[in-house]
Amino acid sequence: MESVVGIWDADGNGSIVIEPAPGPLLGVDFSRGLPGIDDLATFVHPDDLAGLRRAVLDLLGGKSTAMITAFRVRHAEGHWIWIEASGRMNAKGKKLVGVWADISGRMASLARKDEAVSRVHQFAAAASHDLIGPLRHIAMYGDLLIEDFGTGATQEKRQMLVAMAEKARQLQVLTKRLIAFSTGTAAPEFRAVPLDETMDHVSQMLAGSLESAKAKVSWEDLPTITGDPVLVEKVFANVIENAIAWSGEQPPEINISASISGGDAIILIADNGVGIDPRYATRIFDAFWSAPKRNGEKGAGLGLSVCKSILHALEGDIRLRSSSREGGSVFEIVLPLNR
16 A cells, blocks of 8 residues: 555644545545544544543643654454554644654554564574583583593594583573573673673684684774673674675675764774675665575574673664775764663
């Protein structure tokens, strides 16, 4: 259905004039004539009625100088249509005048987005739950192998087994936190997080991927922010993994720098990759959407979406600051210094 826009006014006697008449345009049944303020219940959704009546009467009574409100009206075919109405008193202060618009499409889009976010949370919770068991067994078997080998194993093999068991335990902690975060059963644990230490941990966590891609990650003098250390590490790891995945033919070079703006730390993560098509600058943060690669492969479309959700929970944000095929991409992460 095409969007419809019109004007409306109401006077102190309670009568409403709507132009163009929404009946033929929206299918609203006004066969008995246009309703007055006292007749709004004949076509406005019951859950929206009190708010709409209060907004109009407050303006007519001088309690407010302007209004904007959204409400549902019943279509002649029985379904509901979303209308947004805004207005103010005219120059003489005797009549309320304003505009109205059909926003059904916008509200449907918001509903789909909320549904997609809900699916992401459900997926993350289910996937995280399924990972806990195998990770527990990996850590346990690693410890058993270390005990069985005793002094018979070489120092290098013992270090590999210790690292395997330790990484499994780290992933157990992460998956448990992601379950709580995704299902809303626990809030982030805010504390001081030195980002230099965060990057030390992330580099160790991604050591295999960095070595395989011959990637170089550099940072220096990063600030201490307030956040959840486990979730902050997840954000940095996701962005760095994304840079490795889109590195192109040359070895990835990733530089992390920071500055202070007011009460926030502004962290820039710059890479030398193939860049991101401007058409996808905002879509890259949508759940289950992934930009197509040259070979046709597509990722799960959750990495940057998860980053966005985590950072919002930490009272921060992430955006694509710049990107080009020649200069790579720069992501900007905002995190509070104090909370």
